[in-house]
Amino acid sequence: MTYQNPSLDPVAELKANVARPFEDAKAMPKSVYTSEAFCDLELENIFRKEWVCVGRADALKSAGDYITYELAGQPIMVLRDAEGFLRAQSNVCLHRMSTLLHGDGNARNITCPYHGWTYNLDGTLRGAAAMGKNEGFCKAGMKLPEIRCEEWLGWIMVTLSADAPPLAEQLGEVEALVGDFGMADYRQSFRETHVWDTNWKVLAENFMESYHLPVCHAATIGGLSKLEEMECPPSHPAFNYHWILKDADKLPIAVAHPQNTKLKGDLRRTTFLLTIYPSLMITLTPGYFWYLSLHPEGPGKVRIVFGGGFSPDFADDPKAPDYLAQVKALLDSVNVEDKGCTERVYKGLCSGLSQPGPLSHLERPNYDFAQWLAEKIG
Ligand code: FES
Ligand SMILES: [Fe+2]
Incomplete structure (x- = not known):
């Protein structure tokens, strides 16, 4: 009390x-x-x-290595993408908004645990089953929102702010x-x-x-x-x-x-x-x-x-x-x-x-x- x-x-x-x-x-x-x-x-x-630390960059060595984090209520994922860059993005599906990845690990691509929509490591939508009859649905251009991410002295730092100075x-x-x-x-x-x-x-x-x-x-x-x-x-x-x-x-x-x-x-x-x-x-x-x-x-x-x-x-x-x-x-x-x-x-x-x-x-x-x-x- x-x-x-x-x-x-x-x-x-x-x-x-x-x-x-x-x-x-x-x-x-x-x-x-x-x-x-x-x-x-x-x-x-x-x-x-502000900038918040989620871990160390050397722990994400290979393409697809990821960690997840919740920052001020926003689920995020940080991963090493196919080009070798660290990338932070929203960890929420573009369909009915389930969270996507959990814990840490390695993923070749990102699959939603709800209806199975899949995403490439860069966040672009890769596949969505049984969506062909919805004429308004267009896969192209659908992408998980990016989050600012910097590597500083080996630390992975993320911020939800567009204005935080580097x-x-x-x-x-x-x-x-x-x-x-x-x-x-x-x-x-x-x-x-x-x-x-x-x-x-x-x-x-x-x-x-x-x-x-x-x-x-x-x-x-x-x-x-x-x-x-x-x-x-x-x-x-x-x-x-x-x-x-x-x-x-x-x-x-x-x-x-x-x-x-x-x-x-x-x-x-x-x-x-x-x-x-x-x-x-x-x-x-x-x-x-x-x-x-x-x-x-x-x-x-x-x-x-x-x-x-x-x-x-x-x-x-x-x-x-x-x-x-x-x-x-x-x-x-x-x-x-x-x-x-x-x-x-x-x-x-x-x-x-x-x-x-x-x-x-x-x-x-x-x-x-x-x-x-x-x-x-x-
Ligand atoms: S909420 Fe992700 S596929 Fe439906
Ligand atoms: Fe102490």
Whole structure:
């Protein structure tokens, strides 16, 4: 049961919250997480307008490889077409509007599971049985609506907006920041979808701060990093980031491979935690990466694409499969801890007596995210 004071308007509350200086910052108001109306505003002003990540381009290698996604209520498919291009299009049949593909896989062409209309990979209608007697029906020109899709540093990004500026324009500084990692060439080894019982922003904010690592993750990665070795610079308008330094002896794949000559000095043991607004969270280490792409399913549920893999330096290393299995097992345990923490926060902020508390200097990205959110919603 969600407690809400109907006299409070989430947008007005958020504006008051972000007007505070960082030195006096508080967590965002509860209504921003729990209100249905605010969630609708997010779908309209953020998820229908911004670039959202659906996965990694290297996972769609062959013609017909596809993944499906639901973006702000719109079912979409992203596939590698016959010419080798990534293509995103509506995943809804042009007949009586059934969805077409489900999950992920490979399709030579697209067949509707309802009456069997078929489509080529480029979305053009290929066949429709028993339509010859309808004189108004003309197959030519029938094509699934296209959706904007860009590949950026290996990420497949889609948007329902015709006006969103190209990603490279907004995210040039990310490229400058982590350019030596060569993220575009990292290879995905797993991609899963999960749903957790929390608001998408609770999970996003959990990712943005590493303040919780020593305690929430005491049983797993808590000991790998120290609060005094975390840097949280002010954010960029389109993303925020912080970094932590890791010790080589504890997790060999978290530091640069001996054959990697591009990364120098502390960068060889630096883990970047990047949040690309609105909802792509990337943990980038010299040896491996993992990511979360978040989408709200109402205020109290978040759909998560969780994926990861390794840098090309480790591709030929005979120990790579072992390292990777070790990292995947570790990430699964870390996720269980984050799930617990973020679901407990959601429960707490739905309660009548809870109040947003003050932020640490290690929660600078959270403060900046609130500013970004207020601007988009406002
Ligand atoms: S709804 Fe797709 S073939 Fe009828
Ligand atoms: Fe965490």
